[in-house]
Amino acid sequence: MNDKKNRTRSLLVSLLGVCVLGVVLLLVDSFGGMDSYIRGIFMQCCFAVIMATSLNLVMGYLGQIALGHAGFMAVGAYTSALVTKAIGLGIKAGTIAPISNVSQFFIGMLCGALVAALFGLLVGIPALRLRGDYLAIITLGFGEIIRVVIQNLPFAGGKGLANGQAGQALIGIMKMNNIYIIFAVTVVSVAIMLAFVRSKFGRAIIAIREDDIAASSAGLNVTYYKVLTFTVSAFFAGIAGAIYAHRGLGTLQYSDFTFLKSTDYVIMVVLGGMGSMTGSVITAVLLSVLPEMLRAFAQYRMLLYSVILVIMMIFRPIGLFGNYEFSLYHLLLKWFRKKPIEAEQSAAKGGA
Amino acid sequence: MSVVDGLTLFIQQVINGLRVGSVYALIALGYTMVYGIIRLINFAHGDFIMVGAYSLFFTVPLMISAGMPAWLSVIIAVAVCATTGVLVEKLAYKPVRAKGTKMSALITAIAMSLFLENLAQTLFGANPKQVGTIFSLPMLLGFSGNTLLTILIGVVVMVGLSLYVKYTKGGQAMRAVSEDKNASMLMGINVNRIITRTFAIGSGLAAIASLMYIVQYNQVTNMMGTMLGLKAFVAAVLGGIGNIPGAMVGGLVIGIVESLSKAYISPLTGGIITSAFSDAILFGILIIVLLVKPTGIMGEKTGEKV
Incomplete structure (x- = not known):
C-alpha cells in the first residue's frame, strides 16, 4: 500500500519538476533569451533526447x-513533412477547413510515428530472428x-507530392516554432517510454536481455516482446523525425539520415549507459549543446567522441x-531525510 | 541493338563486375579473417582502405620523382595499413576484449572507424584528393588494360592467401585459432601473435584493395571507406562470415550483381526501379541471405549452446 502511495507521490514530484522546467523555459523565453539560434539548439536537444531514449529501448533494455x-527517423520525418504539406496545400485550396499550425504538426507527427512504427514492425519481424552481430548488420542494411x-x-524531393524530383531536398516544410509544444511532446514521449520499461512488458524485455533461452522456457513469447520493443522504439524515432522535419529550417535532405546519423545516437546511448533513460537524456542534451558551445573545436569533436568511447x-x-535512473523524489527524500510519506509535503514545498 | 552487341555489353558488364568484385573480395577477406579469429565485426576495416589510399596519395609522387615505378608505393601502403591495423588491435580491441562484452567490442570497432575517418579529416581535410596515375595500360581485346590488371592482381593475391592459409605453419595456426582458441593455446600456439598477424594481413589486403580502387577512380576522401567497407561486408556475409573462400566468392558475386543491376535493372523493370537503387539491392541481398541462410553460401552451421 505504502509502496503504491510512494509511487503516486514520486509521479507528482516528477510532474512538478517538469513544470519547473517549463516555467524556466517560459522565463527564458519571455526575457528574450530564445532567439532563433537558441531555439534551434533547443529543438535539437528535444529530438536527440527522443532518439537516444528510444534507441535505448532496443540497446539498453533489449540488449x-x-x-x-536514423532510418526510422527518416520515415517519420518525411511522412510528417509530406502530411503537413498536404494539409497546408489543402487549406490553401480551400478543400480542408483551416486548422492551426500546432494541430497540423500533431496530425503530421502522429502519421509519421505510426508509419515509422509500421516500418519498425516490418523490419523487426524478420530482423529479430537474428541476434548480436547479425542483428546489428541487418538493421544497418534496412537503415x-x-x-x-x-x-x-x-x-x-523538390516541393513534394506531385511535382517532386528524386535526389533533391524536400523544401517548403511548415515551421513549428512553438517550443512549449515540442518540450511537452519530448517530456510525454520520455515518460511513456519510462512507463513502458517499468511495466510488465519492460520486465519481460529485461528478462529476455539477461537470458533469452531462460525467458522463453519461463513462458515468455520472446519474438513477440522483441518485435514489440522494436516497434515502440521505431514509433518514437518517428516522433523525433517529425520534430526534426519541422525544426524551423523548412528543408529535409536524405543525406541527413545516413549510417553516421545512426551512430551518433548509438554514441549517446552508450556514453549515457545502456539501460539508463537518465543517461540517454543527459548525454543527448550534452552532445547537442556542447558542439554549439565549442564551435572552435568543431573539427575535433568526432575525434574526441570516438576516443572517449574507446576509453569508456x-x-x-x-x-x-x-x-541508474535519476528520481527527483528520491533525491528530495535524501535531502530532507524524512520518511517517505512525510517527505512528500516538504518535497512539494521544496519544488514549488 | 543486335544480339552480338547485347552480348558484348553483357560481357563488358561482367568484366567490370569482376573488377569491382575483386576489390570487394580483398576487403571482405579482411573482415572475414578478423571475424574468424576474434568473432568481431571490424567496422574500422573499411577505413583501413582509406588509410592505404592516403598513403598512396603521398607516396606515389615521391616514387615518381625518385624515378621509380609508381606502383612500388603499394609496398609502403601495405606497411602503413598493417601497422594501423595492428595498432588498432593492440590499443583498442585487445583491452576491450579482455574484459568487455561482445557489444562493447562492436561499439569499440564503430568508434575506431569514426576515429580514423575524423583523424583523416583533421589531418588532410574533407576535400577529395587526386592521386597521380599509377598504371596506364593500353586496351587489351577491347577491355581496359587497367581493369584486367586489377582482376589479375586480385586473383594473384587471393591464390597467394589461400596457399598461405592452407599450407604454411602460420596459416595452419590461424585456422586452428579460429577453430578453437583454447585448444590451440594448449597446442603451443601463441594466440596473441596469431591475432596480430591476422590483423596485419587483413589490413595489408585492404592496402592492395585501395591500390586497385585508386587505379580506377584516382580519388581519395576520408569517407571513402564507409560505403566500400559496407559493401565488402555484405560480400563477407554472403560468402559466410569467417570463411576465407566464401569472402572471395562473395566479393566477386557482389561485384557482378552490382555491375549488372546498374546496367539492367532499369530496362528490366520498365524504369520503375532505376540504377540508383543498386545500393538498396545490395543491402536487400544482405537481408535475404541473413534471413534464409545466416551462415552464408559457404559457411557451416553451428549449433546453439545453452
Whole structure:
C-alpha cells in the first residue's frame, strides 16, 4: 500500500519538476533569451533526447545493437513533412477547413510515428530472428535501404507530392516554432517510454536481455516482446523525425539520415549507459549543446567522441550512468531525510 | 541493338563486375579473417582502405620523382595499413576484449572507424584528393588494360592467401585459432601473435584493395571507406562470415550483381526501379541471405549452446 502511495507521490514530484522546467523555459523565453539560434539548439536537444531514449529501448533494455535507427527517423520525418504539406496545400485550396499550425504538426507527427512504427514492425519481424552481430548488420542494411529508397522516390524531393524530383531536398516544410509544444511532446514521449520499461512488458524485455533461452522456457513469447520493443522504439524515432522535419529550417535532405546519423545516437546511448533513460537524456542534451558551445573545436569533436568511447569501453563499459535512473523524489527524500510519506509535503514545498 | 552487341555489353558488364568484385573480395577477406579469429565485426576495416589510399596519395609522387615505378608505393601502403591495423588491435580491441562484452567490442570497432575517418579529416581535410596515375595500360581485346590488371592482381593475391592459409605453419595456426582458441593455446600456439598477424594481413589486403580502387577512380576522401567497407561486408556475409573462400566468392558475386543491376535493372523493370537503387539491392541481398541462410553460401552451421 505504502509502496503504491510512494509511487503516486514520486509521479507528482516528477510532474512538478517538469513544470519547473517549463516555467524556466517560459522565463527564458519571455526575457528574450530564445532567439532563433537558441531555439534551434533547443529543438535539437528535444529530438536527440527522443532518439537516444528510444534507441535505448532496443540497446539498453533489449540488449541488441541496432544500427539503423536514423532510418526510422527518416520515415517519420518525411511522412510528417509530406502530411503537413498536404494539409497546408489543402487549406490553401480551400478543400480542408483551416486548422492551426500546432494541430497540423500533431496530425503530421502522429502519421509519421505510426508509419515509422509500421516500418519498425516490418523490419523487426524478420530482423529479430537474428541476434548480436547479425542483428546489428541487418538493421544497418534496412537503415541504408530506407535512405536509398527515400533518395530515389520522386515525391520525396523538390516541393513534394506531385511535382517532386528524386535526389533533391524536400523544401517548403511548415515551421513549428512553438517550443512549449515540442518540450511537452519530448517530456510525454520520455515518460511513456519510462512507463513502458517499468511495466510488465519492460520486465519481460529485461528478462529476455539477461537470458533469452531462460525467458522463453519461463513462458515468455520472446519474438513477440522483441518485435514489440522494436516497434515502440521505431514509433518514437518517428516522433523525433517529425520534430526534426519541422525544426524551423523548412528543408529535409536524405543525406541527413545516413549510417553516421545512426551512430551518433548509438554514441549517446552508450556514453549515457545502456539501460539508463537518465543517461540517454543527459548525454543527448550534452552532445547537442556542447558542439554549439565549442564551435572552435568543431573539427575535433568526432575525434574526441570516438576516443572517449574507446576509453569508456575499456574502463567503464556500462557507460556513465550504468543503469541508474535519476528520481527527483528520491533525491528530495535524501535531502530532507524524512520518511517517505512525510517527505512528500516538504518535497512539494521544496519544488514549488 | 543486335544480339552480338547485347552480348558484348553483357560481357563488358561482367568484366567490370569482376573488377569491382575483386576489390570487394580483398576487403571482405579482411573482415572475414578478423571475424574468424576474434568473432568481431571490424567496422574500422573499411577505413583501413582509406588509410592505404592516403598513403598512396603521398607516396606515389615521391616514387615518381625518385624515378621509380609508381606502383612500388603499394609496398609502403601495405606497411602503413598493417601497422594501423595492428595498432588498432593492440590499443583498442585487445583491452576491450579482455574484459568487455561482445557489444562493447562492436561499439569499440564503430568508434575506431569514426576515429580514423575524423583523424583523416583533421589531418588532410574533407576535400577529395587526386592521386597521380599509377598504371596506364593500353586496351587489351577491347577491355581496359587497367581493369584486367586489377582482376589479375586480385586473383594473384587471393591464390597467394589461400596457399598461405592452407599450407604454411602460420596459416595452419590461424585456422586452428579460429577453430578453437583454447585448444590451440594448449597446442603451443601463441594466440596473441596469431591475432596480430591476422590483423596485419587483413589490413595489408585492404592496402592492395585501395591500390586497385585508386587505379580506377584516382580519388581519395576520408569517407571513402564507409560505403566500400559496407559493401565488402555484405560480400563477407554472403560468402559466410569467417570463411576465407566464401569472402572471395562473395566479393566477386557482389561485384557482378552490382555491375549488372546498374546496367539492367532499369530496362528490366520498365524504369520503375532505376540504377540508383543498386545500393538498396545490395543491402536487400544482405537481408535475404541473413534471413534464409545466416551462415552464408559457404559457411557451416553451428549449433546453439545453452
